[in-house]
Amino acid sequence: MTSLKDHTTAGSGRVVISVDAMGGDRGPATVVAGIADSAAKNPELDFILHGPEPELAKLVAKKGIQDRVQIRHAENVVNMTDKPSQVMRNGKGTSMWSTLESVRNGEAKVAVSCGNTGALMALSMIRLRKLPGVDRPAIAILWPSRNPQGFNVMLDVGADIRADAQDLLQYALMGASYARNALDLPRPRVGLLNVGTEEHKGRAELHEAWKLIDARKDDGMYDFVGFVEGGDIPGKACDVIVTDGFTGNIALKTGEGTASLIGDLLKEAFAYSPLSRIASLLALTSLKRLKKRIDPRRVNGGVFLGLNGTVVKSHGAADATGIAAAVKLAYELARSGFGDRLAARVASAAELAQDTPNQKD
Amino acid sequence: MTSLKDHTTAGSGRVVISVDAMGGDRGPATVVAGIADSAAKNPELDFILHGPEPELAKLVAKKGIQDRVQIRHAENVVNMTDKPSQVMRNGKGTSMWSTLESVRNGEAKVAVSCGNTGALMALSMIRLRKLPGVDRPAIAILWPSRNPQGFNVMLDVGADIRADAQDLLQYALMGASYARNALDLPRPRVGLLNVGTEEHKGRAELHEAWKLIDARKDDGMYDFVGFVEGGDIPGKACDVIVTDGFTGNIALKTGEGTASLIGDLLKEAFAYSPLSRIASLLALTSLKRLKKRIDPRRVNGGVFLGLNGTVVKSHGAADATGIAAAVKLAYELARSGFGDRLAARVASAAELAQDTPNQKD
Numbered sequence: 001m002t003s004l005k006d007h008t009t010a011g012s013g014r015v016v017i018s019v020d021a022m023g024g025d026r027g028p029a030t031v032v033a034g035i036a037d038s039a040a041k042n043p044e045l046d047f048i049l050h051g052p053e054p055e056l057a058k059l060v061a062k063k064g065i066q067d068r069v070q071i072r073h074a075e076n077v078v079n080m081t082d083k084p085s086q087v088m089r090n091g092k093g094t095s096m097w098s099t100l101e102s103v104r105n106g107e108a109k110v111a112v113s114c115g116n117t118g119a120l121m122a123l124s125m126i127r128l129r130k131l132p133g134v135d136r137p138a139i140a141i142l143w144p145s146r147n148p149q150g151f152n153v154m155l156d157v158g159a160d161i162r163a164d165a166q167d168l169l170q171y172a173l174m175g176a177s178y179a180r181n182a183l184d185l186p187r188p189r190v191g192l193l194n195v196g197t198e199e200h201k202g203r204a205e206l207h208e209a210w211k212l213i214d215a216r217k218d219d220g221m222y223d224f225v226g227f228v229e230g231g232d233i234p235g236k237a238c239d240v241i242v243t244d245g246f247t248g249n250i251a252l253k254t255g256e257g258t259a260s261l262i263g264d265l266l267k268e269a270f271a272y273s274p275l276s277r278i279a280s281l282l283a284l285t286s287l288k289r290l291k292k293r294i295d296p297r298r299v300n301g302g303v304f305l306g307l308n309g310t311v312v313k314s315h316g317a318a319d320a321t322g323i324a325a326a327v328k329l330a331y332e333l334a335r336s337g338f339g340d341r342l343a344a345r346v347a348s349a350a351e352l353a354q355d356t357p358n359q360k361d
Numbered sequence: 362m363t364s365l366k367d368h369t370t371a372g373s374g375r376v377v378i379s380v381d382a383m384g385g386d387r388g389p390a391t392v393v394a395g396i397a398d399s400a401a402k403n404p405e406l407d408f409i410l411h412g413p414e415p416e417l418a419k420l421v422a423k424k425g426i427q428d429r430v431q432i433r434h435a436e437n438v439v440n441m442t443d444k445p446s447q448v449m450r451n452g453k454g455t456s457m458w459s460t461l462e463s464v465r466n467g468e469a470k471v472a473v474s475c476g477n478t479g480a481l482m483a484l485s486m487i488r489l490r491k492l493p494g495v496d497r498p499a500i501a502i503l504w505p506s507r508n509p510q511g512f513n514v515m516l517d518v519g520a521d522i523r524a525d526a527q528d529l530l531q532y533a534l535m536g537a538s539y540a541r542n543a544l545d546l547p548r549p550r551v552g553l554l555n556v557g558t559e560e561h562k563g564r565a566e567l568h569e570a571w572k573l574i575d576a577r578k579d580d581g582m583y584d585f586v587g588f589v590e591g592g593d594i595p596g597k598a599c600d601v602i603v604t605d606g607f608t609g610n611i612a613l614k615t616g617e618g619t620a621s622l623i624g625d626l627l628k629e630a631f632a633y634s635p636l637s638r639i640a641s642l643l644a645l646t647s648l649k650r651l652k653k654r655i656d657p658r659r660v661n662g663g664v665f666l667g668l669n670g671t672v673v674k675s676h677g678a679a680d681a682t683g684i685a686a687a688v689k690l691a692y693e694l695a696r697s698g699f700g701d702r703l704a705a706r707v708a709s710a711a712e713l714a715q716d717t718p719n720q721k722d
Contacts, residue, residue, distance in 0.1 A: 253591025
């Protein structure tokens, strides 16, 4: 195996992603298949892969990507049922810990894991630490939408079940920064999720957050559209939807579940009669286009925001296509220097007291 | 116009529904078109219709349903932007107030309105009053699902943004009762919405509610499957999803928004090329079947539970098909004697202290 450090230190334009081979529902072969796809598509991409060396070496050799992958041996695996508190105490020696270590020591720009979300967030917090000025890191995802950019950003979708008004302001700042970098929107429109758009609706902390987010729109470089509703998550009223992790997680899973039910009913509808089976053959290209647009695997990857380093959480059930999508997102964020920009943005927010407008990021 | 009172007191098997003609986005002509559809389909159905008499009389005559509809004049209308507190003070003389009055005085079994939800709930609480033992009434809806019955019940979807553990227990009891009557499930399976199915996940009040709901499953005549996630709302893990009104409202609107986005993308996909347009013609029957299955208009109608009387809240934007669906739901609930059964169920729950198992409803 080549030393990837040479690549990174040489400033050759290569991008190194640290990938956890373990902890996903489909095992390391799927992860290796995913990174092999990514490696083929992005010639400047290299990987540090974490997990049991003998097994990973075989899988990597089978895909013929030995020169793009450096393997870091890790004996243990964080399971889906492990509690975050246990993993924080006993996580050393796991592939997840090792994956974050490569970001912590600067060898890789971004980490990717499809392991246990709670454990990954807990380990990320103790190993990478929170950015100064951030109380609760958040998980942001891209959601298919009616907007021209095709996706909206929503956060938090489950890093923390609580969020006070200050946390929601930080989510607005971080989400806007993410939308600028991932969706190329110079001045994203931020909406605060509530049960109605009228100002008197909803919980007290939302009214407080409304004022904070509105007051910071200029130095945060976003527009604030005020309260938005669940229907606006896939809509075009705003580009960034801000909410607490309890509500965001349930909205995300409700949307996924609804899309999946409709997909299955559509399949049933087309299998119903000989005529409809012919129709489905004729419509195959159209349906594939639709599926590509709303396929959750294509937008696989929640991003942990608010840490010293970027972590992409892939869906636990991701297949090779899903893993490749998560790696692609990691690659784009690494290449754009997103991590540094976000840190600068949050730092400037922490200097709120001085009220100095700051236009970078 | 005939006196509908004769019908009800005569015990002729006729069912009288009180309908608010005003307050919907599309105006009274749509409401009258909807009840005309319902009247044609259900010969034993009669209506008391509330709103400005001269206008309504014309619309009713145009549809030729004068002998099925009694008009109650009401000068004023509750608007979508009116605050519930204002309506509670000044609502007398509105069509909404009058609509509830017919249920309050026993002339009609169930009320239907497509007006402002907050105002309708506020007026329902002061005019019909809460059932003894109920602290927070809830709005329950039917959600297309993978279960054999085709729908799941979810509550609360927005009556109250707060719910403590005791409220969630009442929602479980009321939701199970509704599922028994509306979906014909003798022993519905209840799930408590959370961000994960593991017992340690989520907020403290959910852990408390878990214990309360589990303890009451036998006298509540339901099974308790424990915590469920957003993906289970359209799923088959349970039949009744219990949550607070903030989370439920956002989940509902997220699901509706996602379904609507997919529907539009599907139309686009089929309009894309001549071949796909031919395909869509061939697939028309299949697609219509699918649309009927997931069309929100077909399951239009949130039901207010926990009051002395049943109120069906139709979507504000409902067209005639949507109004007819809400009336159909009202009709079925009136005919099954649901209101009395629910009252008995909640009363038996209020006697929890005695721990007397009670098997009726």
